[in-house]
Amino acid sequence: MNGVANLALARQSSVGQIAFIDLKAQQRLIRERIEERLKAVLDHGRYIAGPEIEELEAALVARTGAKAAVACASGTAALIIPLLARGVDTGDAVFIPSFTYNATANAVLLTGATPVFVEIDPVTFTMDAEDLERRIAEVRAEGRLRPRAIIPVDLFGTPANYPAINSIAAREGMFVVADAAQGFGGRLNGVEVGNLAPITATSFFPGKALGAYGDAGAILTQNPDDVEAWASIRWHGTDAARKESVRVGFNGRMDSFQAAVLLEKLAIFDDELAARKRVAAEYDARFSRIARPQGHHDGAESGHGYYSLCVDNRDAVTAYLGAQGVPTAIYYATPLHKMPAFEAYAPKGGLDVTERVADRIFALPMHPYLTPAQVAFICDNVEAAVTAAG
Numbered sequence: 455m456n457g458v459a460n461l462a463l464a465r466q467s468s469v470g471q472i473a474f475i476d477l478k479a480q481q482r483l484i485r486e487r488i489e490e491r492l493k494a495v496l497d498h499g500r501y502i503a504g505p506e507i508e509e510l511e512a513a514l515v516a517r518t519g520a521k522a523a524v525a526c527a528s529g530t531a532a533l534i535i536p537l538l539a540r541g542v543d544t545g546d547a548v549f550i551p552s553f554t555y556n557a558t559a560n561a562v563l564l565t566g567a568t569p570v571f572v573e574i575d576p577v578t579f580t581m582d583a584e585d586l587e588r589r590i591a592e593v594r595a596e597g598r599l600r601p602r603a604i605i606p607v608d609l610f611g612t613p614a615n616y617p618a619i620n621s622i623a624a625r626e627g628m629f630v631v632a633d634a635a636q637g638f639g640g641r642l643n644g645v646e647v648g649n650l651a652p653i654t655a656t657s658f659f660p661g662k663a664l665g666a667y668g669d670a671g672a673i674l675t676q677n678p679d680d681v682e683a684w685a686s687i688r689w690h691g692t693d694a695a696r697k698e699s700v701r702v703g704f705n706g707r708m709d710s711f712q713a714a715v716l717l718e719k720l721a722i723f724d725d726e727l728a729a730r731k732r733v734a735a736e737y738d739a740r741f742s743r744i745a746r747p748q749g750h751h752d753g754a755e756s757g758h759g760y761y762s763l764c765v766d767n768r769d770a771v772t773a774y775l776g777a778q779g780v781p782t783a784i785y786y787a788t789p790l791h792k793m794p795a796f797e798a799y800a801p802k803g804g805l806d807v808t809e810r811v812a813d814r815i816f817a818l819p820m821h822p823y824l825t826p827a828q829v830a831f832i833c834d835n836v837e838a839a840v841t842a843a844g
């Protein structure tokens with residue numbers, strides 16, 4: 455073997471296998487505590503509505519400063535429940551970005567309302583407030599639908615432009631549900647996600663920054679009066695005694711095992727967030743001149759669920775990285791308005807910024823257990839890939 459190959463091998467072995475998201479390293483750290491928690495559920499046997507649910511809701515309130523939290527079955531349930539509670543229905547227009555996970559649109563359509571896709575800002579990849587205003591005006595002028603709600607998305611963890619969007623909603627007599635499925639742990643001007651809009655939905659899907667070992671989500675609110683209706687809707691619309699249905703609901707509950715896991719993960723969340731911030735800062739410093747990493751609104755701090763950047767020659771760059779052992783992913787190659795299920799709602803003329811970003815974006819490994827050697831290896835290879843790809 456020649457010297458160059460030896461050097462490459464030595465470097466590779468100090469770097470080891472790079473995971474895109476490393477749930478195994480996290481589990482090794484807290485395995486015993488999670489086992490204790492799961493055993494407690496096995497012992498009390500209240501698999502649904504066990505004491506872990508209220509304990510988690512209290513812990514979420516303590517962590518975020520929200521007025522109340524309602525644990526639910528998924529991030530999707532956390533979006534649907536507040537829409538149903540406000541009576542969102544056929545004839546209502548709900549404004550969402552097209553550059554998001556499909557759940558944002560599914561939540562709207564499952565209520566019977568119509569999604570209206572809004573353009574994104576080219577720097578933060580979150581809802582463009584000026585385009586939102588234009589599209590609300592268009593819907594009003596057309597007169598077919600009633601502008602009812604806005605769902606901004608904290609894409610990849612960065613808070614959307616809530617100051618602008620909340621004031622548009624207030625002026626238009628609409629309400630805002632923040633889709634913070636990726637946003638937990640983010641802040642805007644020092645205010646935690648959970649308090650940036652009147653209502654916030656988040657997801658604890660295993661791959662999110664705070665993830666369960668199955669499906670789970672939560673709704674955070676500034677108004678404790680919301681809780682009664684939400685708790686009812688997540689339990690088939692039943693009354694407080696769960697005797698009869700007083701409204702339409704569904705099975706939107708979180709189970710006790712997921713709450714048990716989340717309690718232990720929440721306990722280490724802030725240490726993990728600090729580690730994510732270190733990785734993101736290193737990436738930003740290395741990539742800001744050679745690529746276009748996601749930017750953040752003034753005063754916004756991302757929860758760094760994912761780290762994405764735009765390059766003009768994405769296929770060549772991701773192929774190069776893959777060959778070097780750096781896993782990548784694409785969120786999202788296809789914006790919602792181009793998917794078969796939602797294309798009936800595509801705006802005439804498409805969405806230029808959204809489509810341009812979707813063609814160029816990719817995500818790098820982002821998790822708290824990346825070693826400095828791995829981060830350096832990833833950065834070196836992104837630099838080499840972008841330069842080689844020209």
Ligand SMILES: *Cc1c(COP(=O)(O)O)cnc(C)c1O
Pocket residue numbers: 528529530531554555557558607633635636657658659669670671
């Ligand atoms: C993950 C996600 C959801 C849905 O969360 P689930 O827990 O999978 O139902 C909704 N919106 C966005 C932006 C997401 O990333």
